[in-house]
Amino acid sequence: MTGEKKRPDRRKFLGAAGMTAFAAAASPLMRTDNAQARTSGGKLRVALVGTGIRGSGLWGKTLYEKYGDVVEFVGLCDINTVRMEFVKQYMGVKCPTFTDFDEMVKKTKPDTVIVTTMDCFHAKYICRAMELGCDVITEKPMATDEKMCQDIIDTEKRTGRHVRVTFNYRYGPAAVRIKEILMSGEIGQVTSVDFSYFLDTSHGASYFRRWHAFKQKSGSLLVHKSTHHFDLMNWWLNAEPVEVNACGKLRHYGWNSPFRGERCMNCGHKSSCPYYWDITKNEFLMNLYVKPESEDGYMRDACLFRRKINIWDTMSAQVRYHNDVLMNYSLNACMPYEGFNVGFNGTKGRLDAREYHRQPWDVKGLADIRISLNFKNSREITIGAGGSSHWGADERMQDMIFKGPIPDPLGQTAGSRAGALSIMIGIAARRSIERQRPVVIEELVKI
Ligand SMILES: NC(=O)c1ccc[n+]([C@@H]2O[C@H](COP(=O)([O-])OP(=O)(O)OC[C@H]3O[C@@H](n4cnc5c(N)ncnc54)[C@H](O)[C@@H]3O)[C@@H](O)[C@H]2O)c1
Structure with a gap:
């Protein structure tokens, strides 16, 4: 014996995702954990916040085209209206678009909100969606700091709603x-x-x-x-x-390079930088990121040697x-x-x-x-x-x-x-x- 205090086995807290095969197969939790619950009896009403590359693709167009028999898009939300309108066309959906998340949820009454924004906003939308009565499917990472993580855990307990994290690597x-x-x-x-x-x-x-x-x-x-x-x-x-x-x-x-620019598109080091990347060759990315720059100034091809x-x-x-x-x-x-x-x-x-x-x-x-x-x-x-x-x-x-x-x-x-x-x-x-x-x-x- 080393004399070290034995720590309690806390695996019982892992939930369905951490159970052994036998425990998981027998768990009554699996029905709601596995299939997304439908409260309206028919199709699952989903609203999506964050219409970037992941939101427009896997959780947008793919979801709409492949699972249209069980899923209905009721709303899209993003702070960038140029990107959001492009994505609405790209997905082929008819639902309304919103820049105000609360307004979207209150007007469209989704069963489930799908969160695919920039990481640092996940927690805010996950918690708010649950407070407004929705379940949540969120992209990873669930949150970016400890306070946001705690907020989600506490809000889920308080509201009785359910958060699913889409760990595709599993x-x-x-x-x-x-x-x-x-x-x-x-x-x-x-x-x-x-x-x-x-x-x-x-x-x-x-x-x-x-x-x-x-x-x-x-x-x-x-x-x-x-x-x-x-x-x-x-x-x-x-x-x-x-x-x-x-x-x-x-x-x-970052600061490691002897040279840098603002972005690849207008860089004076195009011919010598091994990382030069030409976004203008990709029409989809031009529509998704470069045209919407007019609203938020976000440069998808920013210099990877920026000092900050x-x-x-x-x-x-x-x-x-x-x-x-x-x-x-x-x-x-x-x-x-x-x-x-x-x-x-x-x-x-x-x-x-x-x-x-x-x-x-x-x-x-x-x-x-x-x-x-x-x-x-x-x-x-x-x-x-x-x-x-x-x-x-x-x-x-x-x-x-x-x-x-x-x-x-x-x-x-x-x-x-x-x-x-x-x-x-x-x-x-x-x-x-x-x-x-x-x-x-x-x-x-x-x-
Ligand atoms: N599981 C995977 O394999 C995988 C792959 C790619 C991305 N992701 C995740 O998907 C999420 C989106 O990543 P992405 O690559 O699509 O990024 P992206 O930059 O293409 O899209 C992010 C979107 O969030 C929007 N946004 C930013 N702030 C917002 C706010 N406050 N409110 C509402 N919308 C806001 C932006 O306007 C943009 O449309 C990230 O959390 C990322 O980790 C997961």
Whole structure:
């Protein structure tokens, strides 16, 4: 015995998304958790706030065209009317548009509000939608700081409404296979994890052109991007994070370059900058972002070397879970390839997985998974491509939401608790970097 105090097993609080296959399958919560509840008896009445690329695409045109038999759009809301009117045409819907969220909800009476705004406004709309009697489907990250996270948890309890967080990565074919292997117990109990995520010089760089480049808007990549990764890990491990220690540096973008401009479109360094990106070649993006600049001044092709950028591109974090699993995590946003490496160390062996998203060499499929058992053999599994739009994950997730109830043996459905536990690793990591000390999540929120 080490004499260390035994921490209580708090997994009972994880909800459907964190349950074992057996518990989740048997749970009476699954009906409302899985299929979005319809209060009007007919189609689900949805209103969408945030008509950007994600709102116009997956949660706009795709939803309208693929699920029109079960979903009715009753309103669109955005602060930018030029973008919103373009998106209304693009989606092909007839519903009214609003710049005032309360007015939209009061006039159109949706069952469910879909939140796809800039990250820092998610919490405001999630809470307000629930206060006005709606359920919520929100894009990740559920919120960008601890206070907003607490507000959502408290508002959901107070109003009795329901928040669903759309963690599409849980539906990727490699993520699912990893979950199944861990649940089978083949590598025993997991004791620690090494998790490295790589964003390349195209996708990784793009965050530094956009609003994501500012902590006050995205919470930093540790929140905006890593929420996907932390949710996957919480779900894979079926465990709750307790404490985070992190470091973050800006080593490539922002002030690091000897030259900079305002934006790619009018930059004097077009011919020499390896990151030069010509938005004018893409008619859709010109309509979605450049024409609407007249209203909000937002430049989608801003210089990724702006001095005021305040997020990190090079990050590492150590996370301790309630069951003493230790995770080493890193995120690098200026890599020659994209994807991730994850290794689970178990009491009986190790699971290694490498997922390939983009790289300058040929690969056999989406991912390689290797299972190596102590004193025994090792075998490899190759996971095929899976499909378009996040390896087919977006489609599988939307089927689960809108075509349900569909059995959920892996507990892929995620509510506010899963949303909170994933962002809180990133928020605690941010606070750890700022305060230069480890941060216990319970210092920040009561989930
Ligand atoms: N799950 C995924 O794989 C995935 C992929 C892309 C984006 N996302 C998420 O979708 C959300 C939108 O991202 P995006 O890439 O579409 O960004 P975007 O910049 O294209 O769109 C954001 C929209 O929010 C609007 N907006 C900003 N402030 C607002 C406010 N106060 N009220 C109402 N509307 C406001 C903007 O005008 C814009 O139309 C983000 O939260 C992002 O994290 C998720």
